[in-house]
Each structure stands twice: as C-alpha cells, then as structure tokens.
Amino acid sequence: MIEISKIQMAAVAILAALLLWTLYGAFVSMSVKEPPYQVIETLENDVEIREYSNQIWAVTLAEDENQGFGRLFGYITGANEEEKKIEMTAPVVTWEEDGEMFMAFVMPEDFNLEGTPRPLDEKVKIELVKERRMAVIAFSGYATEDSRKRHLKILEETLEAQGIETIGDPVLMQYNDPWAPPFMRRNEVGLEVGL
Incomplete structure (x- = not known):
C-alpha cells in the first residue's frame, strides 16, 4: 500500500510540473509582442504568403x-x-x-x-528592413537542423509548384524562449518573394 502511495504521489508531482510548464509556455507566448503582418494567401501545405511593413532589426x-x-x-x-x-x-x-x-x-x-x-x-x-512579402511555413518542436531543412524543402516545392520565385536566403524565425515546452514551440522558415 505504501509503494502505491509513493507512485501516486510521484505521478501527481509529475503532472503538476507538466501543467506548470505548459502554463508558463502559454503565458510567455501571449506576453511577447510580434511584428504585424497581413496574410495575403494560403497555399498547399499551410504555406502563407505574408506582407510585412518596415521593421527595425x-x-x-x-x-x-x-x-x-x-x-x-x-x-x-x-x-x-x-x-x-x-x-x-x-x-x-x-x-x-x-x-x-x-x-x-x-x-x-x-x-x-x-x-x-x-x-x-x-x-x-x-x-x-523594408516592407516585403514572405512565404512562410510553420512547425512546432525544437528547430533542429533536420526539421529546418525538411520544412524548407516543403516550402520550396510548394512555391515552385505555384511558379513563385524567391529572393535571397531562407530565414528561420523562432518565437519562444528556450524553456517553452516543445509542443508549444512555434518556428517558421521563410523566403522572400516578389511583391
């Protein structure tokens, strides 16, 4: 009986820690401001074409x-x-x-x-950074080299199928601090496209 009690207590502690971690991730994500953009079009594979106004970097x-x-x-x-x-x-x-x-x-x-x-x-x-139009694909989890390359390939193939030409090098955009839970993380790979 004592062993079950210890296991139950450990399970409750783990669940409480996961809940707090999730709440932390949600709070931080909602409190950090993002630059505004307008979604012009959504393509296959949830690729968004966005317009951004001037930004200071x-x-x-x-x-x-x-x-x-x-x-x-x-x-x-x-x-x-x-x-x-x-x-x-x-x-x-x-x-x-x-x-x-x-x-x-x-x-x-x-x-x-x-x-x-x-x-x-x-x-x-x-x-x-002057106003520009970006094609963007989002993914969750940690932005590893493998996940970045995989999503960049999907983005490039989607744009190529639509006959959309890109400008310059791809960018990786990460929206969360390092302590955010992986399932709540938002990452995006983007390529500039013509206006």
Whole structure:
C-alpha cells in the first residue's frame, strides 16, 4: 500500500510540473509582442504568403546561436548609448549568408531608424528592413537542423509548384524562449518573394 502511495504521489508531482510548464509556455507566448503582418494567401501545405511593413532589426554576425543571442540580449537589456532597456519581441531571426550565420532581434513596432538606441558593441548593427512579402511555413518542436531543412524543402516545392520565385536566403524565425515546452514551440522558415 505504501509503494502505491509513493507512485501516486510521484505521478501527481509529475503532472503538476507538466501543467506548470505548459502554463508558463502559454503565458510567455501571449506576453511577447510580434511584428504585424497581413496574410495575403494560403497555399498547399499551410504555406502563407505574408506582407510585412518596415521593421527595425538589431543584427549581429555570430559563430553560433548562443553567441548571437547573448550579444543581442545584452543590447536590449542596456548595452546601448542610452542604457535603455528595450522590450523583447518575437521572433528571433537567423539566417546564413555566404557561409556565415546572422541573428536579428526585431525592435518593437513603434521604433524608427533614427530613434533606436545605438549599440555599444560594434558587432551589433541597427538596420531598416523594408516592407516585403514572405512565404512562410510553420512547425512546432525544437528547430533542429533536420526539421529546418525538411520544412524548407516543403516550402520550396510548394512555391515552385505555384511558379513563385524567391529572393535571397531562407530565414528561420523562432518565437519562444528556450524553456517553452516543445509542443508549444512555434518556428517558421521563410523566403522572400516578389511583391
């Protein structure tokens, strides 16, 4: 009887921990702002064609995601000329260009190029990303190299079947912090398409 009681207590503790983890993921996801976009069309495989307006990005070249994230997080938590804390938004955007990895934080919607605090770290650059049209496919779980490549292939095949040409390199957009439960994670692979 005592053994069953211990097993039941352990099961209740595990269920409570999973519930708290899920609630944490939901709370954080709802509290982080995202840049607005308009869905123009939905294609096969749930590929969305979206229009984004101008955005301000803090961008860095990094050896890996941890280095890039740390540098950009330092910038928004006060490593800038105004020592200003900047609200974290989603998604965190990563991409490769000429074999090098870049990462960007999207600044809050009300920021403009002139009013955005200048980074103290010369490896962080502030850039204006002009309005653009993106083709995007979403997936959950962790954004592993395999899952990113698999969804990029589906995205490219869907666009090719529709005769839609792409511009530039694909981007990975991750919307959740590292502690969000895998089943609640939102990731997207995107490719720019002509306006």
